[in-house]
Every structure is written in structure tokens, then in C-alpha cells.
Amino acid sequence: MKTAMELRVGNVAMVDSAPMVVQKCEFHKSGRNASVVRMKLKNLLSNTVTEAVYRADEKFDMAALEQKNCTYSYYADPLYVFMDSEYNQIEVEADCMSEVMNYLIDGMEDICKLTSYNNKVISVELPTIVVREIEYTEPAVRGDTSGKIMKLARLKGTSYQIQVAAFVEIGDMIEVDTRTNEFKKRA
Amino acid sequence: MLKKPRWDIFCTIIDNFGDAGFCWRLARQLVNEHGLEVRLWVDDLSILSQIEPAINVDEDRQSLRAVEVCCWRKSFVSTQPADVVIETFACTLPDNYILAMADLPQQPVWINLEYLSAENWTLDCHCLPSFHPHLSLTKYFFFPGFVEGTGGLLLEKSLLPARVSFNNISQDIFFQELGLQSRRDGELYISLFCYDDAPIEELLSACVISDVPIRVLVPQHSVNNAIGMFFGVGSPAAGQVLQSAKLKVCIIPFLEQDKYDQLLWACDINFVRGEDSFVRAQWAERVFIWNIYPQAEQSHRLKLEAFLELYTERMPPEMSVAVCSLWNAWNGNGQMINAWPIFAAQMTELTEYSNKWIRQLLPIGDLTSNLVRFSRKDQI
Structure with a gap:
């Protein structure tokens, strides 16, 4: 569990059963030693981005995420199939591909980082x-x-x-x- | 006939009178001007009773000025949440109340009414949602403020007309009620309400050597000890007058809100503190000096700076320097003895500027009306 004040960009906090990745956070002192944190959050299930503000002491459960290095294999309409180091095939929905699509080519050997929540891939990250x-x-x-x-x-x-x-x-x-x-x- | 929307306002008294004072004004205005049904939950009725003497501190529930005032006890008895729920200054609502909100078929409008600040970041946070981490509830942050894009300041419809009609006769009556003589021409009247750490001794020293006679009216509160020390007496009681050269300090009783407004109108300069009296002093259209609530790591300095920047923006440079020097000195950053004469020399211009400042604030709309507008679901 982390407080809003402890959350950092990239952390994934649970907000009403949805994993939300912190994309931006700003800390401000409001009054009488109280503080607020303004955040930009992306819902990893719906991909919607929203701005929110929290009391600095608001407590969040952190999402249990699994990360795996994979390479892209092929497109099996409507899913994208990746393969891990043990040759397991992992299917990814198009919604999770976002900017990866700009660089996705057949036979690419780039190692991508797949992040899963509840055994469902929620994001794909290319190498830098x-x-x-x-x-x-x-x-x-x-x-x-x-x-x-x-x-x-x-x-x-x-x-x-x-x-x-x-x-x-x-x-x-x-x-x-x-x-x-x-x-x-x-x- | 449509049922009146019900509002619950939750107020925790952290210290002093500001929390209770603000919430009591808000509750009354919601009832009087917006026809709403309001319950005010306060965790310390004794503080509220000093501002509103008609409060019975032994009553857990009472109706006063059409507001249902409830004592907010630690063991909060479960109750049906209102249509609009206001938590003031980030107080923590009772767990069972939050769960009851989550259980309702239609979620109430839940608003955290934040602290007043002139800092720019409040504009970015005003009206933003705060999704509950564990429940299907959304709270919204509402920031009072001094510029468009914020929630504005508390201002009852009747306040400015009442101030205008407060003439010399009403002023004499008011002073008589306080046991004071009528105002004397050529005498500078100052009201003093500040925190204990304000440089009171420095202020009084500056007043003693002033060219004009000065009368300082002090509602009885914790700074009386410092005043007594300055005059070499014990803590003075209400009714006592202390004198040194051209300075007279009159201790008056602690005033209820409406009477405090009259005190502000009756004085030429008002030393105010925190949030509530700070806002009332601005509507009083008199010269005012703010003692900001001291915070850890000196973060109040940024808030003071932000307000000064906004407040002095349209002032001529010499007036701006005079205001900034005195306000900073009053908040522990400078010498009152040096800043006071320069400030006092600007009195006429500063009084005129008070009116310009009000005209700058009015277009934002009053906080209560802005809050009511925001609370309508279609606005969120």
C-alpha cells in the first residue's frame, strides 16, 4: 500500500478495482500542513486517461503486475501474438499496442516488455x-x-x-x- | 412540490475559530440564499458557540437559524447521507458515512472544499475528481480563490449593502455596545486579530511613536498576554484600556460573526488572520494586513507571496512596496518599526484601492453560489 504522496510516475495503483498507471504527479501544500497530489492516471483496462487530485495521505493498494520480455511473432486477426523465452505464445489485443504499432514489423527481433494484470496483457513497451x-x-x-x-x-x-x-x-x-x-x- | 436538496457539511476543528466560522457562514448562506436543507456536523460545538452564542454545547442536534447543527462524535451514528456532501478542509468523513454513500443507488455529490490560496496550482486542481481507491465513489476538489477559474470567496448577498448602510450613527451604537466612546476625529482606529507569534510588541512600539493618536481594538483572544506584557501588566480583560503616549489599546469581548464584520467596517485598518477574517476584511473595504497561518517548512511564505503578487498587481509601485514590506514584517520577515510609517503614509490611497480590489473580486461570483452550481450533477 502506498499513499498518494509516495506514488511515482510509472507506479500502478488500484482505483476502484481498476489498475491505473501514474503518468504524471505534482505535489502541492494546501493549507495547515495538509497537501494534495495532482495526477494524470491511465486506466490500464480501458486505456482512458484522466486527471485527478488526491489528499497526500490517501492510501492506495498497488496493482500486482507481471512483466515479461517477449518478441513479436505474427498477427492473427484481431490479435497480435508475441513469444516469450520459453516459446509460449501470448496474445495481445490491439488496444494495448498503442504506439508499438508505429514500429511493428514482421520478423522484428526487438525485445518488448509485456505487462500483464490478471493474466491479461495490458501494455506493450518497445525498447527505448x-x-x-x-x-x-x-x-x-x-x-x-x-x-x-x-x-x-x-x-x-x-x-x-x-x-x-x-x-x-x-x-x-x-x-x-x-x-x-x-x-x-x-x- | 420538489423536495429541497439536502446538504451535509462536515467540519473538524483543527484549531482556532476559522473552521467553524467558515462552515457556519456557508451553512447559513446555503439555507438563506439557496433554500437548501443543511446539516452541519461539527466535532467541537464549544468553538462554534463562541462565534454563535445561541449554540447549546450540550445538545447533540439542534436547529439554529434554519440550520440543523449536529455534534459529530467519534462514534458516528449511521445516518442517511445527504444529496450533497461537503467535507471541509480535507477533514476525514466517518467510515460508515462513506460506506452509506457507496450503498446509495444514486451517488451523492461529494465535494472536498479546500483551503484558500492564491497560488496558481489551485486553478489546475479546481473541480478535479478524486476517485475513491476502494469504492465506486468520486469526490471533487473545490478550491476557493481570488481569480476566475477558482471557487471565489464567501460573500452573502446582504453583506455589501449592510456595510454601505453602516453609517456614523450605527457606528456609534456599535461602539456603545462594546462600552467604547464614539469615534474621535483624527484618531486612527485599528482592529487587531492575529496569531500568537505575530510581532505584536513591534507593532505597538511603532504605534506609540506615531504622529497621530491610535486606538487599537482587540477582541479578547490569546494575544492578550503579549499585549499585557507590552504594557507591563497581566493579561488584560475585556473592557480594559491600556495607554502609552498616543496609543490606546482597548480590549473588547470576542465578537460573534455579524458583530465582527461591524468592527471591521468601523476601523480604518484591520489586522486579520487565517482565512475567515482575512476574507471578511477584504469585503469590509478597509485597509487590511494579513497574518497568515504558519506552516511547516515555511510553506506559508509562498502563499503569502502569491497573494501579495495578485493583490498588489494593480498598485502603484510605492504603494506595492509599502504593502509588501509591512505584510512581510507582520509575518516575521522584516521590521515593523521601519515598515509602519511608510505604510501609514499610504492610508488614503490604500483605502481607495480596497474598493478597486473588491471590484476585481466580484465578477468571480460568491463561493456558495459557485458551489451550488457545481453541485448540480449536470455541471460535473
């Missing part, structure tokens, strides 16, 4: 950095290697577009930060 191939972008700008001038590029296999450095060309392999969807460098 993934390497993807550029399917299309405008021709490279000669001479610019600074990386300051950016242009749009489409990733192979997902059609997801991100801003890349102007020197990047079609067929290049690039590193992308999956938290911010930012181009890092050529791989």
Missing part, C-alpha cells in the same frame, strides 16, 4: 531504441551532415513517418527513440 529501415524520403541534401535540418521519412513495414536528418536516404537503417519518436542517428 529500435532500428528501422527508411522506405521513402526526399533525396538527401548534399553537404548537410549536421543533422539540424530535418525532413519527413516513412519507415518500412509500417508507413509511419518521422522527422529525420536531411542526409538520410532511402534504404538507410536508422535508430529511433520510441519514447519520443525522435530520430537519433544512422545505424
